[in-house]
């Protein structure tokens with residue numbers, strides 16, 4: 001109300017009719033805003049119940065218990081929670097999230113974790129084994145992503161990297177490295193990065209954290225980053241251009257060849273975000289699929305993020321960020337030479353890190369091997385093919401673009417979020433996306449198990465029929481997504497998301 005009063009006081013010099021018009025608009029805007037806030041408060045109250053299912057069944061602590069609890073009891077409770085949660089992902093009802101999930105693989109990774117549970121790469125003198133594992137994870141990933149087929153000067157082609165905690169950290173690290181590289185070598189004080197709107201939100205996060213201006217360019221009708229728009233967006237302050245291989249929302253590979261060449265010609269960095277596709281596309285190419293170039297074989301690509309904890313089939317908590325040379329990697333490193341705590345250095349954001357995760361990442365790659373990755377990729381791409389074809393035969397639905405294994409589904413005449421709501425009732429946990437409104441299924445090994453793809457397609461067809469026959473259906477998430485997609489008050493939407501996170505931290 002205060003803002004409105006202020007605005008109104010400034011309108012005194014304008015014509016009374018105009019003032020009345022503005023007054024009416026502002027009143028209705030604040031009315032709508034209040035209505036939305038009320039609706040969102042109701043949503044949060046519902047979420048509270050949904051997100052805290054163990055409140056009444058399992059003991060909670062808001063302070064450390066006076067006397068430590070029995071270990072067996074703790075294990076029993078955790079096993080009970082695991083049992084109630086695991087059927088959803090084990091039976092393949094979840095998009096992405098669990099990329100392998102076979103129990104023999106999980107048991108193996110858990111054993112490896114247990115052997116290494118005390119190790120910390122910060123103390124490389126105490127655990128040289130961790131340094132071995134990380135160096136080899138990086139070398140194997142680099143080799144897979146083009147380093148193995150480069151000719152020429154060794155120093156120039158010295159592909160190197162670090163192990164990070166996940167895709168987001170890899171992206172944040174790379175963007176920080178480009179900012180500092182450009183500041184040091186080109187005196188750029190107001191750095192800018194260019195990324196298609198479909199690039200992962202982690203780039204937006206990097207822009208916010210490191211004060212880099214993010215210039216977003218549109219995608220074309222095939223959901224690929226627009227090459228002309230990228231060219232036009234380049235300024236003297238551009239430090240890096242980004243492309244995805246493939247993008248999270250629609251699973252589309254950007255025109256990395258053209259975009260990275262544009263960057264190379266101008267001495268700008270180019271980052272390929274292969275967090276999702278890094279451990280799929282090289283094998284897909286070997287299997288004969290049509291994979292456009294995206295890795296270090298392109299001279300303009302100066303860094304790549306590839307997530308071992310996705311299709312690398314490692315446990316959650318590792319990713320690899322690769323650079324074309326050590327110079328760039330040095331801009332990522334942190335050193336403190338005058339700290340009373342001693343000479344300090346750390347390659348990533350964290351200080352202490354779980355060496356056990358690096359060990360299990362190494363073990364995953366070593367045990368799966370090239371043959372295992374090829375087989376897994378073949379299964380995933382074949383399953384995705386079946387799903388895509390079947391969706392395209394449903395008249396009300398369409399697949400966006402021509403993806404390989406992340407399938408975004410939209411509709412011109414149905415509310416796709418209602419379709420998602422129906423599927424949620426059938427246990428499916430898909431991702432709702434917007435701009436344009438769609439949902440997606442990221443196909444993993446869970447979906448290649450017998451009967452899973454067919455069950456998805458049967459449920460999807462039933463969902464379409466139901467939504468068609470029940471236009472009055474309100475749905476649970478449909479109104480939230482619908483509103484969030486179209487609402488002009490992005491601040492309200494952002495507040496809702498913050499309120500959601502607050503709920504997560506409530507005991």
Ligand SMILES: Cc1ncc(COP(=O)(O)O)c(C=O)c1O
Pocket residue numbers: 166167168169200202244246247248273274275276307
């Ligand atoms: C293309 C892409 N980039 C980055 C990320 C971020 O990865 P993480 O969730 O491991 O931080 C994802 C996650 O799905 C992704 O699909």
